[in-house]
Amino acid sequence: MHDIHSPKQEHCSRLCAPLCFRGTLVRMSSTAHGARARARVEVTAAIKEEARRQLAEDGAAKLSLRAVARELGMASSALYRYFPNRDDLLTALIIDAYDSVGEAAEAARDAAGGTGPVPRWTAVCEGVRRWALGHPHEYALIYGTPVPGYSAPRTTVPPAARGAMVLIGILRDAHRGPGLAGPALPAELRPEAVRMAADLAPDLPPEVVVAMVAVWAQLFGLIGFELFGQFNRVVEDRDTFFRHAVGHLAHTVGLR
Amino acid sequence: MHDIHSPKQEHCSRLCAPLCFRGTLVRMSSTAHGARARARVEVTAAIKEEARRQLAEDGAAKLSLRAVARELGMASSALYRYFPNRDDLLTALIIDAYDSVGEAAEAARDAAGGTGPVPRWTAVCEGVRRWALGHPHEYALIYGTPVPGYSAPRTTVPPAARGAMVLIGILRDAHRGPGLAGPALPAELRPEAVRMAADLAPDLPPEVVVAMVAVWAQLFGLIGFELFGQFNRVVEDRDTFFRHAVGHLAHTVGLR
């Protein structure tokens, strides 16, 4: 009976470390009254952090709520106070992953600095690829087989667009500057193109927007094939191959 | 005690139906001596058939050996006489899925008949897309997140290439006929391109082969984004969008 608290001690040692780490940062932003709410966001963050660690290690399929709780020193049932089920925890990780890849794209754009639109385009694409190679399981989580049911909740839409917005920004600069040679647009696709442009980038020509969306999907075809082993024994020099391919994608979307 | 055989009866009723169905076909081809070996391939086929059914219904993540065995009326442990573990069963389904999509590509090509290379190209791409939309879980199994570990066994390579070979055949026809306007090939990519051409299509120009591989990956970027919900609230008229995109891919690879 006397050692029944030993897991609880582990709870405190393991859990409080990451919590206190972020505590000072959260103290200001958490306007919700009381330390209660603060503790809640901190425990939530700790759960996500540990889950992300396990995701990066073994992939989404192996991610186990029990293992996360065990590592945090809490009962598995307690975890359900924060995430109603496994899929909701995964959804939180999905949003984080979208933000992570979006950040990588923005960082690559900023690192490319004042070069021309095509080198910046290439740099961003390579940044996304490098992020994917470095975070394969996170990549699989968001661009691989969808895990929960079939439709992602609406919350995931804005973070998902973040990366594409970086490329659209480059197109916008090019459109204001040296100009953009938009590909031809068949009449049957025009209404759809106009609608997409209104939603995504009203200041760009519709034919460029429609090409951009297609190219965005194609970019992840290239990355996914490399990451998921489809290029094994087919493509060897993948850096060069990828750079060549995304250069062609830039051309497709109208950059010269 | 006396009703202990009732599962066994179900075993016979459910199991023998598909077995006897294929029995006459297998009788000739199965040269392995004895009915013993014949029964083995038949039970193996029945397991795969039921597994494929469950895969199509609920996806690979939900596929359960116990459920397959239950549906077949046999003990779950007995299933391990045929597949040493779950991953090996999935691998068998993967190979079947590759063959299935390859067949769909070939059928689309044959249905396009004597039209020009570009319409035939488009028809094959649309055939692959239609197969994917009709078999989303099979698609996810082979082009989504890889399930077992990270490297597919060598056995999956030839079936995986079957679909690409259809498109390569179209390129080959165009190369012998109206000609193929291969895109430029930077010097740094030339050695890789020559190697790839030697492996895949020695009779095609290296720059066409390297573009073909890239385009093949990009095709599945388009299909995957549509299937996995990335186009939700972005692309509405997907038929038209896809046709336009693959038309551009044909241009990329040199078809005019």
Add this chain to the structure above:
DNA sequence: CACAAAAGAGAGCAGCGTTCTCGCCCGGTG
């Protein structure tokens, strides 16, 4: 200080993949 809400603990349920051991029964051999 008292009370209600929040949160953690623990047991329990059903399901899973996998392993082991046991009997049965069929097919090739003497």
Add this chain to the structure above:
DNA sequence: CACCGGGCGAGAACGCTGCTCTCTTTTGTG
């Protein structure tokens, strides 16, 4: 024809999973 070995199925068991329910502890607030 008798026999026997080996393939095969059944069933129990282990450890794991997601998830629920109940009970107790903690904690912020009127």
